[in-house]
Structure formats: C-alpha cells, structure tokens
Amino acid sequence: MMLKLEIKLLADCPEYIPQLAQLWFNEIGKQWIPNASVERAMETYKTHLNHESMPLTFVAIVDNNPVAMTSLRENDGIREDLTPWLGSLIVHPYFRRQRVGERLIDLTKERARAMGYEKLFLLALDPSIPNWYTRLGWLYIDTDKLYHHPVTVMEINV
Numbered sequence: 001m002m003l004k005l006e007i008k009l010l011a012d013c014p015e016y017i018p019q020l021a022q023l024w025f026n027e028i029g030k031q032w033i034p035n036a037s038v039e040r041a042m043e044t045y046k047t048h049l050n051h052e053s054m055p056l057t058f059v060a061i062v063d064n065n066p067v068a069m070t071s072l073r074e075n076d077g078i079r080e081d082l083t084p085w086l087g088s089l090i091v092h093p094y095f096r097r098q099r100v101g102e103r104l105i106d107l108t109k110e111r112a113r114a115m116g117y118e119k120l121f122l123l124a125l126d127p128s129i130p131n132w133y134t135r136l137g138w139l140y141i142d143t144d145k146l147y148h149h150p151v152t153v154m155e156i157n158v
Contacts, residue, residue: 003062003095003098004062004063005060005061005062005100005103006060006061006062007059007060007061007103008058008059009050009051009056009057009059010048010049010056010057010069011048011049011050011051013059013066014049016059016061017042017045018038018042019065019066020041020045020057020059020066021038021039021042022038022041023069023090023092024041024045024069024088024090025037025038025041027090028088028090029041032146033147045057048071052115054072054073054074054115055071055074055087056071056072057069057070057072057088058070058071058072058104058107060095060100060103060104062095067091067092067094067095067100068089068090068092068095068100068101068104069089069104070087070088070089070090070101070104070105070108071086071088072085072087072108072111072112073085073087076121076123077146078123078146078151078153079121079153082121082153083117083121084115084117085122085123086105086109086120086121087122087123089104089105091104102136109156110158117158118157119156119157119158120155120156120158121141121153121154121155122138122153122154122155123144123151123153123154124151124152124154125146125149125151127150127152129152130152130154133154136156137156138154138156139154139155140152140153141153141155
C-alpha cells in the first residue's frame with residue numbers, strides 16, 4: 001500500500017507545533033538534550049514559521065497527522081563555521097522504513113540549493129544513524145560534542 005503523504009512547511013500548518021514538539025521530545029529531547037521540555041520545543045518551533053529564510057521546518061503529514069519533520073537551520077549547536085544544517089530529522093516509529101526521511105532530506109537539500117548553498121551539514125547523536133546517512137550519499141567529515149555527547153558530523157553536496 002502506498003503511503004498517502006503530504007509535505008508542507010511548518011509555516012503553513014503551525015497547528016501541528018504541539019504534536020511535533022512532543023515527537024521531538026520523545027525521540028531526541030529526553031535522551032540527548034539536557035533540560036529539554038515539550039514547552040521549550042514548542043517555543044523553538046514557533047521561530048521556524050518561515051517560508052524563505054532559516055530556520056524553517058518541513059512536516060510530513062498522513063491523514064491530517066504530522067508523522068515526521070526536519071529543519072533547515074543556519075546552525076545546529078556546534079561548528080559555527082559550517083552552514084546550513086539539516087536538523088531534527090524525526091520520523092515517527094510507525095512510519096519508518098517507508099522513505100519518509102529520504103523525501104524530507106531531498107526537500108531540505110532542494111531548499112538549501114535554492115538559497116544559494118552548495119553543501120548541507122548534519123550532526124548525528126545516535127551512533128547507529130551515520131550508516132543510514134552514508135547510504136544516502138552523506139560523507140563523514142568530523143566528530144564533535146553536543147551537550148557532552150559525541151556526535152558525528154556529516155556533509156552532502158546539494
């Protein structure tokens with residue numbers, strides 16, 4: 001069965017901020033980010049209500065429910081010399097392995113290219129994730145730390 005997926009900018013569907021903040025908290029915040037909260041995530045996503053400037057967020061929607069997202073940001077908390085960043089790529093566990101993440105990455109790359117960038121960067125907190133990104137064409141460039149967690153820094157040409 002083909003997944004009926006719609007992708008919008010968060011700026012066009014801000015009503016999803018509470019669900020996306022909860023998804024972020026469940027999948028990233030509570031494990032990796034000190035003092036993370038759903039409320040703080042909601043405030044952050046309110047700053048992502050942009051169409052043509054960073055930060056902006058793409059939202060994948062199935063049956064009027066947000067099931068995945070990713071953001072395009074100037075910075076993602078490390079390496080101020082690198083920009084822009086693909087951040088908070090999160091796919092609800094039920095919707096994984098259906099190429100939702102790949103579609104969100106492709107849109108983020110297209111937007112970065114349209115904004116005049118040649119490369120896109122990301123950091124991977126979970127040590128198992130870089131293998132997936134490598135299969136998608138991302139290259140390892142460095143390791144760093146974010147909130148005392150080792151992270152893998154990767155790049156891709158857009």
